[in-house]
Amino acid sequence: MRIAIVDYGMGNLHSVAKAIERLGYEAAVSGDAAGILEADGILLPGVGAFGDAMEQLAASGLDGVLRQAAGSGTPLLGICLGMQLLFTESEEHGLHEGLGLLPGRAVRFSPEGGLKVPHMGWNRLQFKQPEHPLLAGLDEGHVYFVHSYHVQSEREGDLLAVTDYGQPVTAMVGRGNVFGMQFHPEKSSELGLALLRNFLTLVESGATGQLSKDG
C-alpha cells in the first residue's frame, strides 16, 4: 500500500511521515504528479496561509492532480490547513479559491466573547457520526488544534466531528473518499494516531465511497 504525503513547500511533513511509519505503514513524501496519482491514499498536510498554499499547489500543477486523484476515488485526507484547502474558498487575507472538493468556506474566528485566536491547544471532539469508519471504535476525547480560521461547511452531513470554542467548530469532515481533520492528528497523542490508523485501514480496505459531483 502506497501512502503519498503531498509536499508543496507548506510546513513540516516530518512528523506526519513518522506517525504513518510508526503505525506500520510506508509513506512517501511526494511533490510530483505521478507519485500522487499512483498512491493508494493521499495525505495533504499544511501550515501557513490559505492563499500561499493554493498558489504553491497551482504553481506545481498539484491542484489539478489532487482534484483528479480525488475524482478517481483515491482516499484523500487533508490535515489542518490541508482540510481547509478541500473546501470552496477561504477569507484568509482576501477571498481565495480552494480545491472545491467540498462546499464551504474558511472564515476567521470572531474575537467576540474574549476567546483567544489562534484556537490553540487540546480541545474535545464531539462525534457527529460515531458510526463513520474514521471514528469506528474510538471514544470522544481531546485533540490538538492550532488555527485562526475555521470551516463553515455548507452541508451538515459532511461534518464528522466538531469541537466547542465558544461556538461549534468544524473538526472533522468526510464525504465519499475525501476527508479532513482541522486538528493535528500527528500531534494528538493516542487519539490522533488512532484516527490516522482508521484512515489507513480505510485506504487498505478500499471501502471508501466516491465523491460525486452533486454530493
Next chain:
Amino acid sequence: MTWCELYFYRERKATGMLAKRIIPCLDVKDGRVVKGVNFVNLRDAGDPVELAALYDREGADELVFLDISASHEGRATMVEVVRQTAGEIAIPFTVGGGISQVDDMKRILRAGADKIAINTAAITNPDLISDGARRFGSQCIVVAVDAKYNAEWGDWEVFTHGGRKPTGIRAVAWVQEAEARGAGEILLTSMDADGTKDGFDLALTKAVSSQIRIPVIASGGAGKMSDFYDVFTEGQADAALAATIFHYKEIAVPELKADLRARGVEIR
C-alpha cells in the same frame, strides 16, 4: 450554583473548553537530560528521546526542551535530539535555549519542533519576537520570562542570562510588549518559587495572566498535586510546567491529571 461552580463557568467562558496543559520540562546538555538542583549540581537523568516518549505515553500534553549546552557542538547535537524526538512522540514540543536569530528558529522548527522559546535574546533584541512571528506564525513563538519580586518596586522584575542579570524591566510591562510584538505564549518562571517545591508563584502568575490574552505557562515551585490546581484556578495559568518532580517520579503525570479532573479542571 455554588461559588466554585460559578468560578468554573466563568473560567470556561473565558478560555473556551481548552484543556489545561501539563508540561514536563527537560533540560538538555550536549544531548543528555540533566536537571539543575539550585542551578549548580547537575544530575544525568537519561536519554531525552526516551524520556520524551515516556511522557507522551503517560499523558503529558506538551514538552519543553531547554538546551543548556554552552558549546557550538552541544547546540548542533540539540538539533539532532529534536529530529529524533519529533519522530518518536505525537504531542507538541517547544525548544528553548541559545536561540538568538531567526535562522536558529528555522533550524529547530525544521527539525520538527512545534515552538521556539526565546528569553535573553528577546530582551536584547525584541525584534526577534516580531520577526519570528511574521516568519513562522505567532503560535510558534514562546517568550520565556524569568521574574523575581523586587521589594523596592513592590513589583516583579525580569532577569536574563539564566536568572543572573537584572534588567530593570517590569515583568507585566514586558509580557504586554511581547504580546503586542506577536508572541503566541508566555513561559513564566518565578525565580522566587523555583526550586522551593512550595507551590507556584500564584500572585505573579495571576498578575501576568490577567494582563494579557495569550496563554501563560506557569513554571517554578511545583511540589505537590494541589499546587497545579491552585495555579490553574487562582493563578489563572493555561498550562503548568515542572521538571524535577516529574523526572524523579515524585508526582506521576497520570495521577496528577486524574486528581485535577476529579477537582473539575478541564484536562485531556
